[in-house]
Amino acid sequence: MEKITADVVIVGAGGAGLRAAIAIAESDPDLDVALISKVYPMRSHTCAAEGGAAGVKGADDSLENHFHDTVSGGDWLCDQEVVEYFVNQAPRELVQLEHWGCPWSREDDGSVAVRPFGGMKKKRTWYAADKSGFHILHTLFQTSLQFPTIKRFDEYFALELLHKNGKCRGVVAMEMRSGRFFSFQSSVVIMATGGGGQCFPFTTNGAIKTGDGMAMAYRAGVPLKDMEFVQYHPTGLPGTGILLTEGCRGEGGILVNKDGRRYLQDYGMGPETPVGEPVLKTMELGPRDRLSQAFWHEQKKGNTVETPWGDCVLLDMRHLGEKKINERLPLVRELASSYVGHDPVTDPVPVRPVIHFMMGGIDSNLNGETPMPGLFAIGETACSGLHGANRLGSNSLTDLLVSGRRSAERAAEYARKAGEIPEDPAMTAQSEDVVTAIRELLQQSGGGESIAGIRREMKSTLEEGAGIYRDEEGTLKACEKIAELRGRYGKIEVHDKSNVFNTDLQQALELRNLLDIAETVAEASLERRESRGAHQRLDHVERDDEHFLKHSLAYRQPDGRPRIDWLDVTITRSKPGVRDYSGGKSE
Amino acid sequence: MSMRQMELEVMRYDPEQDDEPHFQSYSVPCEDDWAILDALNYVKENIDTTLAYRWSCHMMVCGSCGMMVNGEPSLTCKTFIRDLPDKVRIEPLENFPIERDLVVVLDDVMEKLRMAKPFIIRHDEPPPEDQEYTQSRAALYKFKQYTMCVNCMCCYAACPQYALDSSFIGPAVLALAHRYNIDSRDQGKSERLDLLADHDGVWECSFVGACSEVCPKSVDPAAAVQQMKIDGAKEWWKQKLGGGKS
Numbered sequence: 029m030e031k032i033t034a035d036v037v038i039v040g041a042g043g044a045g046l047r048a049a050i051a052i053a054e055s056d057p058d059l060d061v062a063l064i065s066k067v068y069p070m071r072s073h074t075c076a077a078e079g080g081a082a083g084v085k086g087a088d089d090s091l092e093n094h095f096h097d098t099v100s101g102g103d104w105l106c107d108q109e110v111v112e113y114f115v116n117q118a119p120r121e122l123v124q125l126e127h128w129g130c131p132w133s134r135e136d137d138g139s140v141a142v143r144p145f146g147g148m149k150k151k152r153t154w155y156a157a158d159k160s161g162f163h164i165l166h167t168l169f170q171t172s173l174q175f176p177t178i179k180r181f182d183e184y185f186a187l188e189l190l191h192k193n194g195k196c197r198g199v200v201a202m203e204m205r206s207g208r209f210f211s212f213q214s215s216v217v218i219m220a221t222g223g224g225g226q227c228f229p230f231t232t233n234g235a236i237k238t239g240d241g242m243a244m245a246y247r248a249g250v251p252l253k254d255m256e257f258v259q260y261h262p263t264g265l266p267g268t269g270i271l272l273t274e275g276c277r278g279e280g281g282i283l284v285n286k287d288g289r290r291y292l293q294d295y296g297m298g299p300e301t302p303v304g305e306p307v308l309k310t311m312e313l314g315p316r317d318r319l320s321q322a323f324w325h326e327q328k329k330g331n332t333v334e335t336p337w338g339d340c341v342l343l344d345m346r347h348l349g350e351k352k353i354n355e356r357l358p359l360v361r362e363l364a365s366s367y368v369g370h371d372p373v374t375d376p377v378p379v380r381p382v383i384h385f386m387m388g389g390i391d392s393n394l395n396g397e398t399p400m401p402g403l404f405a406i407g408e409t410a411c412s413g414l415h416g417a418n419r420l421g422s423n424s425l426t427d428l429l430v431s432g433r434r435s436a437e438r439a440a441e442y443a444r445k446a447g448e449i450p451e452d453p454a455m456t457a458q459s460e461d462v463v464t465a466i467r468e469l470l471q472q473s474g475g476g477e478s479i480a481g482i483r484r485e486m487k488s489t490l491e492e493g494a495g496i497y498r499d500e501e502g503t504l505k506a507c508e509k510i511a512e513l514r515g516r517y518g519k520i521e522v523h524d525k526s527n528v529f530n531t532d533l534q535q536a537l538e539l540r541n542l543l544d545i546a547e548t549v550a551e552a553s554l555e556r557r558e559s560r561g562a563h564q565r566l567d568h569v570e571r572d573d574e575h576f577l578k579h580s581l582a583y584r585q586p587d588g589r590p591r592i593d594w595l596d597v598t599i600t601r602s603k604p605g606v607r608d609y610s611g612g613k614s615e
Numbered sequence: 616m617s618m619r620q621m622e623l624e625v626m627r628y629d630p631e632q633d634d635e636p637h638f639q640s641y642s643v644p645c646e647d648d649w650a651i652l653d654a655l656n657y658v659k660e661n662i663d664t665t666l667a668y669r670w671s672c673h674m675m676v677c678g679s680c681g682m683m684v685n686g687e688p689s690l691t692c693k694t695f696i697r698d699l700p701d702k703v704r705i706e707p708l709e710n711f712p713i714e715r716d717l718v719v720v721l722d723d724v725m726e727k728l729r730m731a732k733p734f735i736i737r738h739d740e741p742p743p744e745d746q747e748y749t750q751s752r753a754a755l756y757k758f759k760q761y762t763m764c765v766n767c768m769c770c771y772a773a774c775p776q777y778a779l780d781s782s783f784i785g786p787a788v789l790a791l792a793h794r795y796n797i798d799s800r801d802q803g804k805s806e807r808l809d810l811l812a813d814h815d816g817v818w819e820c821s822f823v824g825a826c827s828e829v830c831p832k833s834v835d836p837a838a839a840v841q842q843m844k845i846d847g848a849k850e851w852w853k854q855k856l857g858g859g860k861s
């Protein structure tokens with residue numbers, strides 16, 4: 029097996045991985061960076077983000093405001109020193125992107141424009157029409173091309189972490205084109221592999237979002253934090269799960285049920301605001317968890333609209349007019365027209381909640397450090413404690429930049445201290461073991477299980493047992509079922525035996541990763557016996573700060589099942605309070 | 616939702632086994648609102664797990680799923696079966712070597728992207744780190760459409776010049792260079808000139824406009840190339856007469 033050494037290995041070339049790579053290259057041209065990605069960087073799912081990136085801008089807003097919105101939006105499960113650092117750095121990072129050429133939308137005076145977003149008290153979401161993530165990703169990718177020290181390994185699939193005496197030592201990866209294996213040896217690995225929404229059936233997450241980095245870290249003994257917190261976005265297109273950005277509501281779109289009622293006012297987010305004049309932090313601009321939960325109740329009451337793709341509510345944007353829709357929401361118009369045949373200019377568009385974002389991930393801190401020295405985690409694959417129990421829309425794109433740069437500084441320092449990577453037969457042996465396991469997987473046959481079959485069962489299990497609302501019985505059943513599926517995984521067959529671009533094998537490996545993280549989602553949902561943010565229990569309806577103002581940590585046990593432990597939340601200046609989305613009417 | 620039986624004729628090629636690419640037929644029960652990509656996914660899940668193709672976002676932005684559909688370079692997540700006959704032929708993008716089945720080798724264009732220097736180049740200091748450039752909406756709209764390229768490479772599959780000679784830089788990369796040239800924040804035009812105006816650059820374009828016709832994101836690379844020709848000629852004369860860089 030070929031060995032490649034690098035001062036820093038970054039796994040993942042989405043927004044987070046690219047930002048980190050650039051920061052290292054800029055700050056220390058003596059460090060070589062190996063940037064590994066299972067797809068070409070510009071295919072990374074950051075490209076799908078539509079709405080924008082939050083950072084305080086303008087005199088009427090303050091860092092303090094952004095801090096409080098984030099902490100209360102996260103139902104006080106945020107680590108406040110992380111939030112503090114994040115809101116402080118956000119504007120600088122967004123300006124940096126502007127200097128790198130990001131085509132942000134502009135105000136009349138030529139300054140960068142900001143739009144309202146859910147749960148944010150002020151307009152502070154920087155946007156590039158409704159293709160913000162796409163432009164951020166391409167700007168970062170194109171900017172990265174000027175740095176010779178960033179060596180890319182495009183379409184290399186990372187398989188397993190290498191580690192010794194509790195320290196990270198690299199990663200093993202497979203080149204898709206050739207099926208050859210490579211042992212990347214390094215004292216620093218930055219995991220930037222994105223989320224894992226594909227463990228649910230109905231999701232805005234692309235096919236590549238299979239939680240690989242989380243699963244690799246988990247199997248290497250690193251805990252996954254807050255995995256029970258999975259965000260539903262309230263406005264997905266039925267059928268495909270394609271997202272219609274929160275920007276639709278930020279610009280003034282409204283949600284109505286089958287009777288044309290703006291039902292959010294019935295769920296603590298009223299009183300009703302005038303149509304087309306969105307008021308921040310109330311009604312349609314309430315937080316995502318609340319909006320998705322309101323849908324669930326409307327469906328129970330029979331107030332939803334039946335469509336060929338199941339029950340929906342309607343997102344009405346007609347009053348925005350064609351001009352505004354074309355200027356601010358062109359992609360939304362194209363997506364809704366193409367995929368469900370409803371042009372938002374002339375028709376209300378059917379939507380329903382859809383799995384969107386994982387607040388949980390690899391246990392990390394403000395610096396991206398994980399409990400395993402040498403292993404860093406950033407972006408959606410990490411859980412630094414920024415998002416708490418519910419991420420506010422547009423905080424994530426900014427987090428890619430802030431955590432990307434910060435972790436790069438620390439990782440570079442760590443790499444310089446670690447110095448030369450020693451020749452180590454143990455690492456080569458560990459790498460060989462990974463390869464042997466894959467060769468065995470390729471050869472096994474006759475077990476009678478299929479990849480697609482197990483994947484389908486896993487997805488429906490999580491939706492049923494760990495969806496918008498959960499309870500003891502359902503989550504318990506989900507835990508058992510996923511453990512069973514993990515057992516049955518041993519009987520799958522990979523039919524494709526080719527070394528060249530073997531997507532059958534890739535899907536088998538991704539399924540293994542999905543099963544691992546799905547089990548932590550189910551187990552942590554079972555153990556958190558309270559309701560908080562995106563985690564709502566029908567049998568424990570209140571938030572319980574006395575017992576659960578804590579992060580959950582899922583550790584993998586020798587038998588493969590997770591064990592849940594708890595970690596205190598860092599509270600600095602905002603004591604847990606009530607989340608108020610009445611538009612200030614109840615203050 | 617009603618169903619329609621479609622026949623997909625898919626090009627297959629595994630370099631480890633096949634001397635030549637060949638076609639394989641799949642009969643797929645499709646829902647009315649499906650895109651070609653959904654039909655391929657149906658095959659992969661239910662009929663033949665060995666079929667190889669790239670895809671990810673299924674929402675027209677990641678650019679992974681470019682293929683030839685009935686001879687047209689297309690993004691398969693936005694090519695709907697409602698617009699197609701019952702029998703559809705799916706092949707890898709033309710003008711690229713085939714890696715496996717519907718997956719093509721993209722090394723050449725990936726390397727050319729770098730050659731375009733697609734990043735802001737400044738000779739003057741940029742504004743301080745807490746201050747943005749001012750850019751009017753008019754200035755933004757000037758280059759905005761060229762930022763929409765998803766690098767799906769459909770334009771390369773359509774380009775007659777690239778088909779003849781793959782050293783030609785080609786539509787998407789030229790459009791990208793132009794995008795930076797006309798961004799009010801950039802001052803790197805002259806550094807991009809050498810590459811783009813030499814024999815593999817803009818002058819090779821025969822201006823049939825096939826690139827702009829097939830672009831699934833309505834980018835107009837042909838217009839960019841045309842503009843660059845004009846700019847390039849001006850610059851060339853300026854350097855000739857003025858005896859130095861502008």
Ligand SMILES: Cc1cc2nc3c(=O)[nH]c(=O)nc-3n(C[C@H](O)[C@H](O)[C@H](O)COP(=O)(O)OP(=O)(O)OC[C@H]3O[C@@H](n4cnc5c(N)ncnc54)[C@H](O)[C@@H]3O)c2cc1C
Binds near residue numbers: 073221
């Ligand atoms: C439709 C949609 C819209 C969104 N809109 C917004 C928004 O408006 N504002 C906002 O703030 N957030 C938004 N989000 C969330 C945000 O876009 C994501 O959280 C963020 O882009 C994730 O970035 P990332 O860099 O962590 O991961 P990604 O961009 O997903 O990149 C992951 C990278 O890891 C690589 N990788 C993964 N596994 C492996 C492996 N095994 N081997 C090698 N490489 C691997 C991939 O190739 C890829 O390069 C949205 C999300 C979605 C899905």
